[in-house]
Amino acid sequence: MNSLDLWDRLPALAQDGLTFLALLLPALLVGVAVMAGHRPLALVGAMLRRFPFTNALFVLLIAASVGLGVGLIAQERGLRIGTARAAEKFDLVLAAPGSEITMLLAAVYLQPSDVPLLGGDVYAEVTENPHVSIAAPIAFGDSYDGAPVIGTTPDFAGHLAGPLAAGRMFATEREAVAGARVPLAIGDEFTPAHGVGASADEEAHEHAHFTVVGRMPMTGSPWDRAILVPVEAVWEVHGLADGHADGWSGEVGPPFDMARFPGTPAILVRADELWANYALRSEFNRADVMAFFPGAVLAGLHNILGDVRQAMSLLAVATQVLVTAGVLAGLLVLARLTAQRLALLRALGAPARFAFAVVWGYAASLIVAGAILGVGVGYGATIALSAIITERTDILVTARLDWPELHLVAGFVSLTLLLALLPAGATLSRDIVRDLRA
Amino acid sequence: MGLALTITDLVVEASGGRHLLSVPQLDVPAGCHLGISGPSGAGKSTFLHALAGLARRTSGHVLWDGCDILALRQGARARFRRDHMGFVFQDPLLFEEISALANAGVAAAFAPRRRRAAVTLAAGEALTTLGVPTRPARPAATHSGGERQRIALARALATDPPILLADEPTASLDRATADTLADALLGAARAAGRTLVVVSHDPALIARMDRVLTLRNGEITE
Ligand SMILES: Nc1ncnc2c1ncn2[C@@H]1O[C@H](COP(=O)(O)OP(=O)(O)OP(=O)(O)O)[C@@H](O)[C@H]1O
Numbered sequence A: 001m002n003s004l005d006l007w008d009r010l011p012a013l014a015q016d017g018l019t020f021l022a023l024l025l026p027a028l029l030v031g032v033a034v035m036a037g038h039r040p041l042a043l044v045g046a047m048l049r050r051f052p053f054t055n056a057l058f059v060l061l062i063a064a065s066v067g068l069g070v071g072l073i074a075q076e077r078g079l080r081i082g083t084a085r086a087a088e089k090f091d092l093v094l095a096a097p098g099s100e101i102t103m104l105l106a107a108v109y110l111q112p113s114d115v116p117l118l119g120g121d122v123y124a125e126v127t128e129n130p131h132v133s134i135a136a137p138i139a140f141g142d143s144y145d146g147a148p149v150i151g152t153t154p155d156f157a158g159h160l161a162g163p164l165a166a167g168r169m170f171a172t173e174r175e176a177v178a179g180a181r182v183p184l185a186i187g188d189e190f191t192p193a194h195g196v197g198a199s200a201d202e203e204a205h206e207h208a209h210f211t212v213v214g215r216m217p218m219t220g221s222p223w224d225r226a227i228l229v230p231v232e233a234v235w236e237v238h239g240l241a242d243g244h245a246d247g248w249s250g251e252v253g254p255p256f257d258m259a260r261f262p263g264t265p266a267i268l269v270r271a272d273e274l275w276a277n278y279a280l281r282s283e284f285n286r287a288d289v290m291a292f293f294p295g296a297v298l299a300g301l302h303n304i305l306g307d308v309r310q311a312m313s314l315l316a317v318a319t320q321v322l323v324t325a326g327v328l329a330g331l332l333v334l335a336r337l338t339a340q341r342l343a344l345l346r347a348l349g350a351p352a353r354f355a356f357a358v359v360w361g362y363a364a365s366l367i368v369a370g371a372i373l374g375v376g377v378g379y380g381a382t383i384a385l386s387a388i389i390t391e392r393t394d395i396l397v398t399a400r401l402d403w404p405e406l407h408l409v410a411g412f413v414s415l416t417l418l419l420a421l422l423p424a425g426a427t428l429s430r431d432i433v434r435d436l437r438a
Numbered sequence B: 001m002g003l004a005l006t007i008t009d010l011v012v013e014a015s016g017g018r019h020l021l022s023v024p025q026l027d028v029p030a031g032c033h034l035g036i037s038g039p040s041g042a043g044k045s046t047f048l049h050a051l052a053g054l055a056r057r058t059s060g061h062v063l064w065d066g067c068d069i070l071a072l073r074q075g076a077r078a079r080f081r082r083d084h085m086g087f088v089f090q091d092p093l094l095f096e097e098i099s100a101l102a103n104a105g106v107a108a109a110f111a112p113r114r115r116r117a118a119v120t121l122a123a124g125e126a127l128t129t130l131g132v133p134t135r136p137a138r139p140a141a142t143h144s145g146g147e148r149q150r151i152a153l154a155r156a157l158a159t160d161p162p163i164l165l166a167d168e169p170t171a172s173l174d175r176a177t178a179d180t181l182a183d184a185l186l187g188a189a190r191a192a193g194r195t196l197v198v199v200s201h202d203p204a205l206i207a208r209m210d211r212v213l214t215l216r217n218g219e220i221t222e
């Protein structure tokens, strides 16, 4: 067993922790090497107190640049996890051939768009497959008070939301289930408007009154802001066939009658076996239908996002390096301001290493304080941004610190603490007598 | 016990090459109290800096009990100062943010572990002898000019050095305070038999020295 195997066998936490320590190790080693055997901390404290405002400015600058990097990484991951979570109940989507991304946005994230419809023949074909457990038509385009009104089947609504938070699933054409963030209570009535947003026509469906009979729990997806109604009701409200043969009992949901199936922009499919999902995807990727896994499309988008993140991370690192360079230049100036005190120490017989340790310890204090504050700043920014994104998109984005950003900070601290050796070293070559007289 | 000083052919140059100081020959026995006087700009501080191995562009020999400090490398010179010298600079040069005691005992921060406690203890005693209040502790910046000069002297005494170099230790003090400080300086020097070199304009202090030299234009006259 070689060492790579050994590494792979370690639990992820151990790998991350060890990577963190390895990145921090140069800083720790330098710290021990520089500080060992002396007690420079009192004088480091004196230097910190000597220029409180300049020091605070340095710390804030470092914190801002570290926060940028931390925030960027945490935010990108939050978005990735949030969008994936919002899509995870959607196994397979069938739609008329076109853009998978447009369909993904429309069906999963409820972004309104005009898409061609699939007919009853495709729907019938899907339902004939013995492995299909849910095949739900979907209907969108209406809204109430800004909330999209989505027609679908009780099965799919139940699958999407899990057990309802309150009330029951819609069972007749004029019943509705409200998403967790819809400001409607059980028993409330509403009339949907035709269309979504500013162009919605309030009067188009004025004879269609729905009653809310249940509320979904939070799903962390745009469906939290949606009102779910039987798909038959949407068809009927728009003057289309209701999908059922004559003499329908009025019980909503499948089976539908092919002859009276008005069409659907997408069929949301769930098979009872994983392999069956793949089989269905191949079967329905053809001239008149396309089939895709939202998760796979999303993964492709995330890859692009990942590339963008890498580009942005490079920018963030460049910013950090620039800020650090600025801080070190500032430290050189500060070291010059404290040159008289350092010359005094050396005139009193302090070893060069001691004076060096004082300057380096001073720089290290600013850098470490800035880095720690930066983690807080980045985390805070992520909390704020995540809240805004969740508010605007209903995709639940949670702010969380994870190892990648801690690795970044550890690497930054190590690099800058090594760089801080430069201003510390620069003070040693100075003329003691001249500095004493200054 | 103090160290004997022997200087031969000492020359200190300015960066331009001009002679700031030249001392062809000087012998000071161990335990001697040597006073240096002379007009401003004569090279008195430069002389003390050369004795401590601080000056750059030096030639010749400054032997302390046979050890030529000018022949030592920087690290060894620092060690020599640390182990054998107390220096009172012309300007008190304190760390303004830390206490009088921390200033007087600053050498404890870089002294060998076993000597740290002794340095801090001696610093406290020196401050008490010199009449500098240490309780409650407050930043050195809040101490008066005279107190600051005494803190600087306490700092020089804290390491119990066999050589004491003092540059204008009583400048800008009133007569009574200057006399107290001079008493403390000479008392400390005499008690341990230290070799003392004092630069001063103060005739009262100079008068108490065993031997007095005058520096003029970088040249020494008896
Ligand atoms: N690096 C240098 N380059 C050129 N001239 C210098 C340098 N250092 C000191 N001097 C000059 O050398 C002379 C002696 O300086 P020093 O400080 O030793 O005088 P001092 O006798 O201590 O004077 P004071 O009583 O005013 O303290 C002064 O004229 C000073 O300007």
Ligand SMILES: [Mg+2]
Binding pocket: B044, B045, B046, B090, B167
């Ligand atoms: Mg002088």
